[in-house]
Amino acid sequence: MSRIVVLMVLLSLLAGCAALVPPTRVGGIAVDVPAEEYGRRLCQHLEIEAYASCVSQVLDHLERPRPELPAPGRSTSGPVVAVVEGEVFHGDYRSTLFSGSLRLASPQTRCRGGYSAFAGDADAIYEFHCEDGRSGWADLMRDLSGRSGIGRLAFSDGRAGELVFGHAPLGSAEPYPYRP
Template sequence: MFRFAAIATLASSVLIGGCLPPPPGHFGSFVTPVTPDEYGQRLCRHLDLEDYSGCLSEVLDYFEAPRPDDLPYGRNSNAGPIAMVLDQQVYLGRYDATPLVTRFRVTQGEKYCQGGYDAFAGSTDTILAVRCSDGRRGRADLTSALDGRNGIGRLELEDGTQAKIVFGYTALGQAEPYPYVHWSDPND
């Protein structure tokens, strides 16, 4: 019995650690190291080249600034801000996650996208079914950073449009007010 439990624990650790290829349908692993540069690239990629470096510097400065460790715990341990760059625009919102149910909703003005999976309703994997207010549908795959409370993801809509996702308090602080205000609207 002990030997079986040890082997199961080791196998789970390898899978969770991202050493095995992702399951079919997933864009990436379940857990991965994420650097401030990666968060910045995802949050700033919608900008023109001349504004991109300023945005990336702002994101890196945000990570270098000392902040108190006042991340919410309890119900908010697996919930928080989420940002998605879709069609050259930043959508902001909130995600709520548990091992069996995850949901998110992001908005940009009147437009929104929302998605989720629910194992209790028959979802068989952690790919989030997504629908947007303009009628487009697709799927999102989220990958946690090593701390388990932040991370990155990717949305792919049926029409081939892709979006990058960043979530968590460490990466975003909070969705409202968005910490990277100078770079949230490429038309400013």
């Protein structure tokens, strides 16, 4: 019996190396995201001289009082910014209880995708395809407010990055709000 298990593990490892396999969701649907984490993710592509100023802008934006944003009933959609090896993507996401869509764009390409429980997707992992032929996945995790959060994404060419979504840390994703 143990040989069968070992063989299955080896086969799954080989399959994982040969293809881009989206992660399975483990754990809850929300995580505590400190303000500094938003700053790190949004400013990581900048040179060290501009990094501290950018993080300060993010922290100031998060601490600034503002009206309830987004309006009730619109908390499951909003802006997204992803940084993948220095390339900044911006766009938006929309989600419902059983489906979601994601759009990302950089100066080099545009990507679109989503997930749907009705189509058989077991996890809320956004699978996407880009105009330049790449594909990939994005996994979004809400912060404790339930309206913003962080995530990760990976492309079929091996590039991977981190993302931030929601109105609280971004205000608007276009134009990109955090520049040197």
